[in-house]
Amino acid sequence: MNSPSDDGYSLEKAKENLNVLRTVEGQVVEAIEAADSEEVLEYLILDQQLDIHHEGGQGVGPIRRAVLRSSKASRELKRTVITRGDDTPESILVPDDVERNARTALRTGKPVVLYGPTGTGKTTFAKQLALRHCVGYSLHTATPSWTAKDIVGGIGPNLSGSRMSSITYHTELGAVTSGVKRTRDFGIPYAVILDEITRADISQIFGPLYTAIENRNQTLIETDEGEAIELDEDLSIICTMNMSDRTVNELDNAITRRFAMVELDEYEDDDRQTLFRDWLDSNLSDIPLVDNDDLLALFEADYDGINNGSEQASRGPIMRFGPMHYRDVTVFLREALQDEELYMDAPAEAVGQAFRTFIVPRLLNSAAFPQIEQIEEHYRALDKSFEMFDLAPAADLASRELDAERRQMGSYEQ
Known part of the structure; x- marks a missing residue:
């Protein structure tokens, strides 16, 4: 196989070496990294779907990471690989004013809460909103056991070793800080969806996040490599909240002051x-x-x-x-x-x-x-x-x- 050269990996080389590319995952990564144009990436990913061939229908493996890091890849191509396996419907069904309010709120840089009774399409709309505003998203569904660690991260045991007497500890990122890391690593606008947050104690899980929203230079956590993680302007936070038996007035003032509250309730x-x-x-x-x-x-x-x-x-x-x-x-x-x-x-x-x-x-x-x-x-x-x-x-x-x-x-x- 012809190795990628300093002159770039051409479409002709990709076609010539297709059989090897289908066999060797690492060669696909090299081809993407050395691609001389987006046309090469489109051939490998859209036409031949080599990411699916090697990495399956979803997830972000070495091939998709290479596309996400590539300066030759368009925003649409990056969205394609990061959302492989996503079945979010394209057609938005929520009322027009709800969509406009939510999209405008995201542009202000505020975290958004979509609230309303069960069955109004909040989670589906949250994913649609993320895909229109960002390149990709991750979805996290709250549980009663959630703590601030689930949002911003904390210190956890490294269980990779076999001997309990030699347990070490490392930094574990939370939902939001993992989203920041993905935004930075891939240079893409990214969304974190926190679904059904009323299942958790909102005041407890969002405490450190409230501080970071007020002060964007506030470090949420530091990785084991010494990288300080703060909120990033390219990270969008979208929450959903069931309000069947509650009203916005019953919520902690801290969330209503720091988040844009978008009601999704009555359909005409x-x-x-x-x-x-x-x-x-x-x-x-x-x-x-x-x-x-x-x-x-x-x-x-x-x-x-x-x-x-x-x-x-x-x-x-x-x-x-x-x-x-x-x-x-x-x-x-x-x-x-x-x-x-x-x-x-x-x-x-x-x-x-x-x-x-x-x-x-x-x-x-x-x-x-x-x-x-x-x-x-x-x-x-x-x-x-x-x-x-x-x-x-x-x-x-x-x-x-x-x-x-x-x-x-x-x-x-x-």
């Missing part, structure tokens, strides 16, 4: 119906076992009853609940109604089972006792109103949860 009727119709058409248009107009009416009645109150159940609103959950219902039905071993012979029941699987559990997850009562009444009423469907499975699940809550309350009283 036309926008919501467009979402419902698109999901029904894309998943069920070729399946005549259920009527899409009837399903659309059911989705609307369910959504309205949950968010605004149901005339059938003679109750007020149950909780804030987003429209994105109904996409899962249409995908469930698409699979269920094409297989005789599933629900092909029972389409009415399939609808109820879809609601039992994807809608009711998500409502019950954050429901208090009075809301559980409302959920049961709501689905009993819908079952009567929509006789073409069998919504008893959804109502029965709420009923069982209600019985369990009553038994638990009874044990407390005793």
Whole structure:
């Protein structure tokens, strides 16, 4: 094989040596590092997909690192390799003003919090926002055990050795500091998404970050190599926060003063119906076992009853609940109604089972006792109103949860 020379690695050399490049990963790295034009990189990565061939469908290995470090690679090519395997949809479905507010907030350099009830598309929009504003992103989902170390890093044991008596310690980067390192190493704008941060103690995990936001020269952590990590202007921080049972006023003032708060809540009727119709058409248009107009009416009645109150159940609103959950219902039905071993012979029941699987559990997850009562009444009423469907499975699940809550309350009283 012809080795890359000081004159650069040409497209002709890449084509001539393709068989070797497919065999030897290191030669691909050398070819990328010595490429004399972006055309060479596009041939290796876009046409021949040698990064996928050697490194698989996702992750950042030596070949992709070489592309990310290359001065010949365009921003789009870098985005291609760093997001291999990413399935984020291109079409943004959130209301226009939400998108504009979020994009503007990111341009100010402030961290952004997308907040609102479950099912409003916050996580998907966070990824879309990251891909439009940056070259790549990493996604981290909060847990109750998170500490500041998960955000900025800290000291941890080096477990690579075999003898416990010789344990050493090293610096471990957190979600944000790892993002800063990637921004620096590759010279790209990068985003860190912190998903569902209300699962953690926000004041505890963000303490050091608050200080760094106020003073960009504040060192968050120093690596073992002595590199000081501060917030970088090319790093974007995007958080998501479920607010089904909370309001912004209940949050620590520290976050609302330092982060741009972008609400993702109410969809206009036309926008919501467009979402419902698109999901029904894309998943069920070729399946005549259920009527899409009837399903659309059911989705609307369910959504309205949950968010605004149901005339059938003679109750007020149950909780804030987003429209994105109904996409899962249409995908469930698409699979269920094409297989005789599933629900092909029972389409009415399939609808109820879809609601039992994807809608009711998500409502019950954050429901208090009075809301559980409302959920049961709501689905009993819908079952009567929509006789073409069998919504008893959804109502029965709420009923069982209600019985369990009553038994638990009874044990407390005793």
